Amino acid sequence: MDGLVVVDKPSGWTSHDVVAKSRRLLGTRRVGHAGTLDPMATGVLVLGVGRGTRLLGHLALTAKVYSATIRLGRTTTTDDAEGEPVEDRPVDVDPGELAARMAELTGEIEQVPSSVSAVKVNGVRAYARVRAGEDVVLAPRRVTVSRFELLANRGTDLDVLVACSSGTYIRALARDLGAALGCGAHLTSLRRSEVGPFGLSVAVGLDELAERGGEAVVPLGSAVAAAFPRRDVDADQARDVAHGRWLPALGQAGPYGVFGPAGEVLALFEEQGGRARPTVVFAPA
Numbered sequence: 001m002d003g004l005v006v007v008d009k010p011s012g013w014t015s016h017d018v019v020a021k022s023r024r025l026l027g028t029r030r031v032g033h034a035g036t037l038d039p040m041a042t043g044v045l046v047l048g049v050g051r052g053t054r055l056l057g058h059l060a061l062t063a064k065v066y067s068a069t070i071r072l073g074r075t076t077t078t079d080d081a082e083g084e085p086v087e088d089r090p091v092d093v094d095p096g097e098l099a100a101r102m103a104e105l106t107g108e109i110e111q112v113p114s115s116v117s118a119v120k121v122n123g124v125r126a127y128a129r130v131r132a133g134e135d136v137v138l139a140p141r142r143v144t145v146s147r148f149e150l151l152a153n154r155g156t157d158l159d160v161l162v163a164c165s166s167g168t169y170i171r172a173l174a175r176d177l178g179a180a181l182g183c184g185a186h187l188t189s190l191r192r193s194e195v196g197p198f199g200l201s202v203a204v205g206l207d208e209l210a211e212r213g214g215e216a217v218v219p220l221g222s223a224v225a226a227a228f229p230r231r232d233v234d235a236d237q238a239r240d241v242a243h244g245r246w247l248p249a250l251g252q253a254g255p256y257g258v259f260g261p262a263g264e265v266l267a268l269f270e271e272q273g274g275r276a277r278p279t280v281v282f283a284p285a
Contacts, residue, residue: 002050062196240243
């Protein structure tokens with residue numbers, strides 16, 4: 001049972017809760033997740049099972065799509081609805097100004113993660129330091145917000161769609177939009193609809209996972225083929241791959257899956273210095 005499970009995470013569950021539950025339902029300890037969702041958030045959480053856990057570090061770096069609701073007029077300690085209120089301000093936002101401020105937060109931007117994020121500071125999660133009473137100020141990070149679109153304006157609530165790079169915090173996007181508008185804001189709902197090629201259309205709820213068990217696991221070869229470009233090799237090259245040897249480069253950017261002559265997935269490769277090197281080898285030596 002090697003591959004991926006795309007789970008539709010329910011609200012109120014941590015990502016670790018989902019992993020723990022899935023371990024019991026699938027009968028294996030080898031389950032992990034790619035990219036963390038806050039307890040309040042719902043939607044796509046990609047789990048690796050068995051050898052599929054070796055894909056997770058690569059999948060965590062892919063683009064993500066969210067639908068969210070941003071409430072103007074209030075800031076909170078966590079930049080979302082789970083935190084304590086900090087300040088309330090009147091909201092008088094012109095539609096033109098709103099569009100302009102959202103445009104300013106689109107593209108490559110410098111974003112300061114929330115102080116209660118999972119970012120590590122000297123090996124300790126930022127949220128753990130905040131809970132211990134420390135004042136935490138995180139360094140800005142360059143992220144890419146390829147889409148920040150207003151879907152509906154419901155008074156002080158803005159329904160938005162966000163497509164962004166890995167490492168983007170939607171809570172921080174809400175916070176920064178509120179700051180730019182001068183009224184403050186926080187996130188009240190968040191649903192992740194896509195992680196790379198995996199979306200809600202293929203996601204299963206935990207009840208369905210309990211019913212289907214291993215049948216819900218996307219096989220390793222299918223998962224690699226869906227998430228990465230493909231390279232096919234002959235039997236001689238397949239033996240080289242199984243032993244972790246390099247291959248001639250193809251001029252292919254980014255990681256790609258290498259498949260043997262029988263269509264079996266062998267490894268993930270990346271090209272460097274005119275050669276292709278294995279980053280993850282699945283085939284037994």
